[in-house]
Amino acid sequence: MELLRGQPAIRATADLLGQVAVPAVDVDPGAKRGETPLALCIAGPHQNLLIAFDGADELGALLTARDKPLAAEDAKPVHQALVRSWGQGPARWACMRLSALLLAGGRPRDLTLGGLSRDLQLDPPPDASLSFAAWAARVQTVAQLVNRLSPELKRQEMGWASRIEASAVAPIAEMELCGMPFDAALWQRLTREAFEERRTLSQRLATHLQTVQGPDLFGGSGVNLDSDATLKAALHALGHRVPDVRRQTLALLPPPLGPDLVRYRELFKLTSAYGDSFLAHVGLDGRIHPTFEQIGASTGRLSCHNPNLQAIVKGTPHRACFRTSAERTFVIGDYAACELRILADMSDDPVFAEAFAKNEDLHARVATEIFGVKVTKHEHVELRDRAKAINFGLAYGMGAGGLARATGTDVTQARDLLAKYFRTFPKIRAFLEHNAALGLARGYAHTLTGRRLYLDVGADNDSRAQAERIAKNMPIQGTSADITKLALAHLRQALLAHPDTLLVNTVHDEIVLECPLPKAPLIAELLRTHMSRAGAEILRHTPLSVDVVLSPTWDK
DNA sequence: ATGACACGC
DNA sequence: GCGTGTCAT
Structure with a gap:
């Protein structure tokens, strides 16, 4: 098979891009490991190109400057290879893996090219290591699969969720490349x-x-x-x-x-x-480069490993080891009470709505409502703590057992407290029970963007109760994940105009940027704007407030 | 391999 | 509730 290079490669690519809306691309395995790329394959459902990867900048511009997404079997490593060689990659990816994960909605599924081809009755793809032609045939299969998965996602009302995933690939891939500065x-x-x-x-x-x-x-x-x-x-x-x-x-x-x-x-x-x-994960640049799994949790949240930067102990000296150089700073944005605001939005509870509209201390307000005495951060703190425990429990989908463990009381008392809570907030009770009933009836829970989590409801009571807890909680936790991913996507685009500012980390409802000290106030505003904008796009009427902190170390 | 534990949200 | 990582068994 012919390996194109130079002007013929560029002409052929331009031709293919003109004919195929979402072409699939792949780079050689070495390029994905960080070595110098050798070859690039671009394919539509019925055609393919093999191109020698010898520094054709024009080719990079051609692929990344388009408004339309590129497709890939697994987009993140391909994006990283493109960024390493051209300094840029596309804003959106139709990733076969992520699409299949969305459709699977937490159910076990073979996510390999072979497995998906079998599921969708496509010809089995050949082994890529056989020849260039075999490789090109595989990339062609990716293009065919993505063409089948995209309309299926739309049909299942996951178009919005999949567009968010498509635009979160680039910021997440680039975050891994950047890493966190580390002492x-x-x-x-x-x-x-x-x-x-x-x-x-x-x-x-x-x-x-x-x-x-x-x-x-x-x-x-x-x-x-x-x-x-x-x-x-x-x-x-x-x-x-x-x-x-x-x-x-x-x-x-x-x-x-x-x-x-x-x-x-x-x-x-x-x-x-x-x-x-932990030190084994320090890169040659002295920074920590973790791996993010874009749909790492069944709720849609990211997971992180090697090392897990989502589990660094707070309030310890170890946290201060994540530290910028003297002339730079972290800009840390954090959604305040994100899950509870989502719960307020989805349930239309008037007390929650008022508390958030006035930016009140919600735990104190809830305690005041439940216990009928005035509770603040200073008066009746123990009642505030109990209200806070319930609020957290709700956000994490805890049952009475979990609440008892969290508050150090017995299950009877926890049940009592929950009953009191739901008498005071009937809208929240109705919302959660509606979610449970609907989830069990349909077989899946879903977020505001349409992301699904299928429930496996067994015959016994325990398994039923478990499914109900997930059905109540996943819409909240999953919508939070949707919002953070959308914010990452917006920020990535906004930061194209600030090449000295890096997206370096995210922990569920927190996003960390790193920038030169003098422009930190500007970047702080930009971070706040895009994080709250993402919230406003997804939530119907509850504003998300964002706490932004400037710090040379990663603590708040 | 699995369970217990501890961390994060 | 959802994750990852470590150790001991």
């Missing part, structure tokens, strides 16, 4: 200190526990503090009848044993998850 030396120092403290603490704990167990061969206590089972046994031997060795349980033990054990477990976490394994 590895500081991290190393913190880890070393944690190791030291852990060692001395483990020696002190050994002398306490030794009294029952007796010293082992090596003079230690014989109790492996890192093993839940042995630690529990040792505590039983000392007469502490603990049900488990969770932090909350250990905290109740008398000093110095209790506090020491709590601190030890803390340090254990810090030295394992945050030790050298």
